Amino acid sequence: MAHSLNPKYYSPEWLAEDSTRKAPHQDIDITRERKNCILKYYGDVDQRREVNVEYSNFSLCMEDFCNVDAMRDRSILDPLRWWAVHGASAPILQALAFKLLGQPSSSSCCERNWSTYKFIHSATRNKITPQRAEDLVFVHTNLRLLARMKDSYKEGPSQMWDLGGDQFDSLDESNLGRLEFEDLSVDEPSLEGVLFDNVHEGEDVDDDDLDVDDHDV
Template sequence: MYKEDDVSKARDVKALLLNDYFWEKIDCMIGFMGHIYEMIRMGDMDRPCLHLVYEWWDTMIEKVKTAIYKPEFAHVIEEHCSVTRFYEVVYSTLIARWTKSSTPLHCMAHSLNPKYYSSQWLEEDPNRVAPHRDAKLNNERRKCLQRLFPDGQIRNKVMEEFAYFSLNMKDYSSPEALENKFHFEPLVWWGNYGASTPLLQSLAFKLLNQPCSSSCCERNWSTYSFIYGLKRNKLQPQRAQDLVYVHTNLRLLARRDPSYKKDLDSMWDIAGDGHESMLSGNVDMLQLVTLSLDEPVLERTIFFEDEIES
């Protein structure tokens, strides 16, 4: 199209695409931005992950720092500014976003994940500390408990139970409970070993079973707006609700079909309850960008019927 429209533009585009340095800059951008995308993508899944967000952010920032300071990318960045200055700008942007979006509830959920108290997890990185030894987490956790338990006596009881849990006291000191902190899913672990602290166990059941974003609600609203629109505005609320319910369950059933991920044309979304790392090399980027969350083929087939209102 450029060649027919403007020969000089076509020549410039061709020279750019054949320039190795241009692709080095692209590799540099993907090298550190891929980790940010990956973290956001994991947080967008339809599964409990509120207790994982705090650790995801810490890990993502460390990966971004490592990618930016790679020798093969240093000369690309230093053309514009020093690597240190570049990282400071990226770091400040990430911290500002985390400060804006984080809440004491994230810190409370993080503190209730038994994995982060296990010796196996702490030994993976010498800089890691258990949540109860982190001053910032302690402050945010107290704020959360004050909101959740306004009664001082009940709040003190919960704090006492948290001390038993975090310091491996009483029932939490058994070798089996200590070993399984790293190997069991958080909810499974609390179900097996948390009965001696009923208030804390109840809180853990609530927080460790929560997604970390409103993506599920957004998808539900998108489905509703897809069904109830300008051309289909005579649906009764109950009928629209029933259609959303049917649509959502058809989506879940479609994901269980073995052919779901094999046939791109039949995929309803980008694997809402699964995730593959963009940096692992297993994801075809061209296939990824052509998938649509808003106009999937199967949705059009089911719901764009002239007489659906009747």
């Protein structure tokens, strides 16, 4: 869908660079996926029809999109800026373009998961099964989420444990340098105890809820 909403891929300049290139509305595979995406985003049939009309105007340079500047800027402006300048006549599609084209491409989520996984599958735990390792990564990550919900998150061991579990979480000046040294692992019972205290007052967290054994956590 993001590919379909990028004005660059409809510009004559981009299409002329390779004879095999097609505009998104002429590519059958992209068209099918775009239709699936629109169907998922918009459950109302009338709204879907309106979105499709807006898309046809955008892809075929019809109505307000036939403006000389709008067509020329397709290969020049950043896609997000292009929609801000020229997309007012298609408000539904413009809002969707802002959501999709405004998302930066990043591998940080994978890096976070790998950072946690290295604590789980260590040299002393090299015989652990993949499923057990996956369960422990799940528990570790959710313990950190519980820590962030606590009022005391910004002070004390909860934040220190959270930083140690995610070396990509914060790059502000106050944390630069700290991330290199606060390499805490899941083998920190005193820190884990802080997270389990009063998770829900009056409720106990047992092994069945976590689906792992005490010695594994």
